[in-house]
Amino acid sequence: MAMQRNRSLRPGPLAGRHLDDGHGLWRYADRIAVRCHRCDAPGWVVRQSRTASFRCLSCSVALGDGNACGCGCCGTGTWVGPVRYSGQRPCGYCGHQWVRAQARRAAASPPLKTLSADCAQCGRSSEVSVSVSPVRDAESNDPYFGMPLLLVARTRAGLLWGYNQAHLQALHDYADAPLRERAGVSNGSMFSRLPQWMKLARNRVLLQKATARLIARANAVR
Numbered sequence: 282m283a284m285q286r287n288r289s290l291r292p293g294p295l296a297g298r299h300l301d302d303g304h305g306l307w308r309y310a311d312r313i314a315v316r317c318h319r320c321d322a323p324g325w326v327v328r329q330s331r332t333a334s335f336r337c338l339s340c341s342v343a344l345g346d347g348n349a350c351g352c353g354c355c356g357t358g359t360w361v362g363p364v365r366y367s368g369q370r371p372c373g374y375c376g377h378q379w380v381r382a383q384a385r386r387a388a389a390s391p392p393l394k395t396l397s398a399d400c401a402q403c404g405r406s407s408e409v410s411v412s413v414s415p416v417r418d419a420e421s422n423d424p425y426f427g428m429p430l431l432l433v434a435r436t437r438a439g440l441l442w443g444y445n446q447a448h449l450q451a452l453h454d455y456a457d458a459p460l461r462e463r464a465g466v467s468n469g470s471m472f473s474r475l476p477q478w479m480k481l482a483r484n485r486v487l488l489q490k491a492t493a494r495l496i497a498r499a500n501a502v503r
């Protein structure tokens with residue numbers, strides 16, 4: 282597979298060629314297939330203008346449009362996905378600064394207020410107050426609420442995930458093309474950020490098949 286850099290202004294795609302026009306993953310984030318964080322039923326996160334919302338057709342839980350996640354105490358607003366807890370304090374025994382505590386959890390429910398951590402100097406354990414923050418760089422979670430993505434496939438080459446049919450179709454077209462070009466594109470483009478296994482010629486057929494299966498699954502979601 283050849284990689285050519287094309288500096289002309291956004292030429293149209295040619296047969297057998299894939300042209301990266303520089304668009305980011307964000308282009309596909311207007312509609313995201315997820316599994317409900319409460320009942321696991323498939324559904325859609327929908328973005329309209331600047332706000333995203335989710336309403337589960339199975340259990341009726343709603344997120345966005347002013348609805349918080351429902352637990353009312355996790356301090357992460359509408360975020361229901363993976364979180365990181367962290368905090369520090371001077372050791373209560375020897376005064377050593379600092380005793381640091383950190384933990385990651387799949388969700389902020391039940392919420393943690395403290396974590397115990399050992400002092401590096403005296404070795405004794407203290408309770409450390411922690412604050413919570415969303416982990417937004419997690420793979421295969423939606424970027425608005427952190428719900429698990431529905432369109433995920435674990436292939437023998439790596440993890441494939443997509444937001445919706447258009448996103449998966451773009452990956453499918455990419456897999457299809459033996460020649461890939463970039464039109465003066467920066468590193469922010471979705472295609473430039475694909476994991477290495479998707480870029481390898483030997484995985485083209487695998488990527489084509491896996492994206493086709495996920496598109497079929499997406500078409501079945503109400």
Ligand SMILES: [Zn+2]
Nearest residue numbers: 317320337340
């Ligand atoms: Zn539900």
Ligand SMILES: [Zn+2]
Nearest residue numbers: 372375400403
């Ligand atoms: Zn100590």
